[in-house]
Amino acid sequence: MAEITRLSGRSDRIDLEFVERERTPIELMELGIRLHLSGLSLLNTISILDKFGVERSRKAVHDWVQKANLQPASDANPDHIALDETVIRINGQQFWLYAAVDPETNKFLHLRLFTTTTTALTQQFLRETCEKHDVKDAVFLVDHAQHLAAALHRAGLRFQTVRHGNRNAVERIFREIKRRTSSFSNSFSHVDPETAETWLQAFAVWWNSFN
16 A cells, blocks of 8 residues: 555646546546556556445546556756667557667657667657757767667767666666556557557656656
8 A cells, every 4th residue: 555655646647638528536546547547457446446446447448548648758968868669569460669868867758669679760769859858968888789879870860889787767667668568578469559559658747757
C-alpha cells in the first residue's frame, strides 16, 4: 500500500480534461493510470480501484491511458542527450523505438515508434526533438550506429560516439521498458502501432515524474 500512496500523492497532475461524462472520480482515474504505468497489470489495477468502490473494466483503464494523450514535457535545455533505439514487437512485427534521454536527470526528452530505422527517420526524430527542446548547444551521445551519426551530422548537431558513461542512461531506460513488457516478450499484442506508441509515451511521463 505504500507504493499506492506514493503514486496517488504526486503533485504533478495528469490532465484529464478529456473526461466529460466519465462516471469515475478524476482522482481515481489518475490513480488507475499511474498504477498501470508503474507496472500493475490491468487486472490488478481494476482490483485496486474496486477497493475504492469503483468497478471498471480492463478496457476502461486502457482507454483512460490512451485518451489522456500523455507526452513528455517540452522546453528542456540539456547539456548532453543520450540517443538510441531498440526493437519493440507489435503483433509479431518488428518496430523501432527511438528515445532521447537527458543522462543527468535520467528523463525522457522525446520518443517515437517507427516501422524501421533509417537516416531519414532519425532526422525526423531529431527535428521533433529540436522543436520540443533547446538542444543547439547539447552534445548527443550515440553508439557506433552509422545512421545516427549521419543524421546528426546532416542536422548540424554536435555528437560524440561513446559506449559507456552517460550514454548508459538510455540503455537503462530501455531495460526498464523491456522489463515492463516482459510478460509478452517485449511485444504488444492485439493493438495497433499508434496505441503502443501512446502507451510508451504515457510510460515516459510516468517515468519522468519519478526522476
